[in-house]
Amino acid sequence: MPMPHRTQMQVIKRRLVGKDGSERVRELRAILGELPGYKSGPYADIRKWVEHELTQTRTRARVVYRDSIAVRREGAAQIAVVGPPNVGKSSLLQALSSIQIKTGDYAFTTTRPIPALTRVGGVLVQLVEIPGLIEGAHEGRGGGRALLGVLRGADAILYCHSVAAPAHELAQVIAEVAAAGIALPSMVAATKSDEGDASALRTAFPELDIVEVSVLDDASLDRLREVLWRLTDLVRVFLRGDNEPVALPQPATVFDVADSIHHDLGARCTGARVWGPSARFGGQRVGRAHQLADGDSVEILD
Ligand SMILES: Nc1nc2c(ncn2[C@@H]2O[C@H](COP(=O)(O)OP(=O)(O)OP(=O)(O)O)[C@@H](O)[C@H]2O)c(=O)[nH]1
Ligand SMILES: [Mg+2]
Numbered sequence: 543m544p545m546p547h548r549t550q551m552q553v554i555k556r557r558l559v560g561k562d563g564s565e566r567v568r569e570l571r572a573i574l575g576e577l578p579g580y581k582s583g584p585y586a587d588i589r590k591w592v593e594h595e596l597t598q599t600r601t602r603a604r605v606v607y608r609d610s611i612a613v614r615r616e617g618a619a620q621i622a623v624v625g626p627p628n629v630g631k632s633s634l635l636q637a638l639s640s641i642q643i644k645t646g647d648y649a650f651t652t653t654r655p656i657p658a659l660t661r662v663g664g665v666l667v668q669l670v671e672i673p674g675l676i677e678g679a680h681e682g683r684g685g686g687r688a689l690l691g692v693l694r695g696a697d698a699i700l701y702c703h704s705v706a707a708p709a710h711e712l713a714q715v716i717a718e719v720a721a722a723g724i725a726l727p728s729m730v731a732a733t734k735s736d737e738g739d740a741s742a743l744r745t746a747f748p749e750l751d752i753v754e755v756s757v758l759d760d761a762s763l764d765r766l767r768e769v770l771w772r773l774t775d776l777v778r779v780f781l782r783g784d785n786e787p788v789a790l791p792q793p794a795t796v797f798d799v800a801d802s803i804h805h806d807l808g809a810r811c812t813g814a815r816v817w818g819p820s821a822r823f824g825g826q827r828v829g830r831a832h833q834l835a836d837g838d839s840v841e842i843l844d
Pocket of ligand 2: 631632633644645652671
């Protein structure tokens with residue numbers, strides 16, 4: 543007896559998290575082998591989706607060797623980590639995730655965008671280190687145009703600047719991003735806070751949210767995760783009986799949740815029963831256009 547198709551789709555997506563290249567191809571082949579062979583209905587749709595992923599992954603594996611700096615999106619949101627050279631961007635990514643990156647006490651250790659998956663607010667979010675943006679980047683200096691292209695695709699920006707470095711270096715980076723016409727929700731991590739305090743940064747950027755952080759201080763990393771979660775502006779909605787939330791951009795309706803699980807479910811969904819902040823009482827029956835709030839639990843009705 544196969545499991546319900548919407549559960550199946552979630553299981554498949556979870557199995558693919560963090561897998562790329564030949565590893566992803568292997569996993570996709572294994573999944574195809576396990577799927578029931580229905581020729582129509584939701585299971586056929588799942589099969590089609592998996593086959594499409596397989597083709598895409600193979601194509602990607604071939605183009606990776608070219609000089610492309612594109613970053614494949616993963617997780618519920620993508621936050622670009624941007625700042626002057628040597629302020630500790632890679633160290634921060636390393637401290638927040640399980641990846642190993644080259645860090646070094648010199649400028650431009652990182653030369654291409656580096657993605658790292660991390661969990662904030664219980665949800666997987668992708669951080670992408672954008673290598674040092676130099677003055678004139680928006681005119682293409684230092685490969686700036688391609689880097690700004692990656693930045694443009696992100697959902698938010700975490701600017702990084704060392705508390706020990708002059709504030710104007712960060713002002714220059716922020717100016718380059720603005721000159722490129724990129725306007726995203728953003729905040730500042732005042733890095734290396736074990737070496738000083740952020741008062742100079744706060745004076746220089748009174749309009750920005752600033753959080754002090756040191757990779758040597760776990761409590762500061764936890765605080766950073768909390769503000770990063772707010773920066774994503776996502777809502778978490780739990781399917782009744784499931785521990786892993788679906789994370790969606792605001793405003794998220796019952797339809798959006800159903801559709802994110804499977805388009806077929808989205809199409810069939812007539813409403814939901816809701817528990818949590820957006821419900822007037824537990825188990826309230828709502829229509830598919832009902833707007834959900836962070837922390838709601840739903841039972842989709844079709
Ligand atoms: N004291 C202290 N040093 C840090 C901290 N974070 C990073 N560093 C040091 O700062 C230096 C630069 O770190 P990286 O993580 O390579 O900085 P980056 O911003 O990625 O640098 P580029 O990729 O070259 O632009 C390294 O020597 C790190 O050990 C911190 O929280 N405290
Ligand atoms: Mg780096």
